[in-house]
Amino acid sequence: MPFPKSRFVAKSRADTVSPARIITDAIIKRLEEGTSPWRRPWTTACDITRPMRACGKPYRGINVIWLWCVAEERGFSMPTWMTYRQATELGGQVRKGEKSTIAVFYKSYGKTEQDPATGEEQRSQRRVMKTYNVFNVCQIDGLPDRYVTPPAPRAIPDEEHRETIDAFIAASGATIISGGSRACYIPSLDVIHMPHWQDFESYAQYGAVAGHELSHWTGHSSRLDRKISNGFGSEDYAREELVALS
Numbered sequence: 001m002p003f004p005k006s007r008f009v010a011k012s013r014a015d016t017v018s019p020a021r022i023i024t025d026a027i028i029k030r031l032e033e034g035t036s037p038w039r040r041p042w043t044t045a046c047d048i049t050r051p052m053r054a055c056g057k058p059y060r061g062i063n064v065i066w067l068w069c070v071a072e073e074r075g076f077s078m079p080t081w082m083t084y085r086q087a088t089e090l091g092g093q094v095r096k097g098e099k100s101t102i103a104v105f106y107k108s109y110g111k112t113e114q115d116p117a118t119g120e121e122q123r124s125q126r127r128v129m130k131t132y133n134v135f136n137v138c139q140i141d142g143l144p145d146r147y148v149t150p151p152a153p154r155a156i157p158d159e160e161h162r163e164t165i166d167a168f169i170a171a172s173g174a175t176i177i178s179g180g181s182r183a184c185y186i187p188s189l190d191v192i193h194m195p196h197w198q199d200f201e202s203y204a205q206y207g208a209v210a211g212h213e214l215s216h217w218t219g220h221s222s223r224l225d226r227k228i229s230n231g232f233g234s235e236d237y238a239r240e241e242l243v244a245l246s
Contacts, residue, residue: 019104019131023066054082054090054147063103070101071136072181080147081134092143100133165207174217176210183209185216187229192217215244 050058051067059067059081067081081103087094108127115122137147169176175191181199185192192213200206219226219240226243227236 019102019129022102023062023104026069027065050079052080054080054086059103061104061106067101067103074136076136076138077150078137078148080137082137082140083132083134087135087140087143090143090147092137092140092147094135094140098135098139100135102131103134105130105132161207162203165203165210168207169210169214172214172217174214183213185213185228187216187220190217190220190222212244216240219243 050064051071052058058064070076071079082090084094084100106127106129108125111124111126112121113124114120137143177191177193178196180193181195183192183194192210194206194210194213197203197206200209216228218224219228226240228240
């Protein structure tokens with residue numbers, strides 16, 4: 001039997017731009033800003049669980065990282081997403097002016113076809129990717145309580161090693177802005193952005209992330225003058241990450 005052919009069919013009702021491009025660009029942007037959406041030792045409002053469908057089943061694959069990114073970017077505090085129709089059927093109403101985001105449906109299947117020239121049967125492998133519009137439950141009014149019950153407050157982590165960590169950070173003289181959900185060093189402003197220490201799993205984790213960003217801070221032109229302003233994927237970027245990890 002001939003080697004299976006592979007076909008890919010991409011369909012999108014949500015956007016003429018490839019959904020793969022939309023999601024890839026968003027993840028690259030986060031990496032360039034110094035944040036990996038899948039690796040973060042602090043918590044944010046959208047860190048409750050994996051993104052969930054209206055039926056309570058968790059999303060899988062790229063939808064997990066993508067919807068985490070969207071939830072963090074827009075400040076959504078609940079994990080559940082649903083279509084406009086699902087919201088209506090549950091008695092809810094999407095608020096006027098709210099914007100949807102895409103979710104991805106993907107499947108692969110095999111199909112046997114007859115070659116018109118030879119009459120031979122050939123097995124082809126097809127892949128279908130579609131997108132559809134969803135809203136977070138934070139954008140919808142009137143839903144049943146099970147969708148909008150806020151999560152239990154998280155416990156404040158222990159303050160182990162706090163005195164030593166604080167002394168080390170203060171001695172550096174770096175400008176650190178606390179708040180938000182991202183940890184990064186911005187060379188053009190010569191400032192470090194850090195989430196509040198209470199958002200971390202422990203004070204030791206806070207210190208580790210602060211130390212990483214302080215390593216980038218040392219490369220500023222007024223200090224060790226390393227090439228730290230190059231974009232994600234460049235050799236200088238990779239070299240700088242190795243410096244900060246060492």
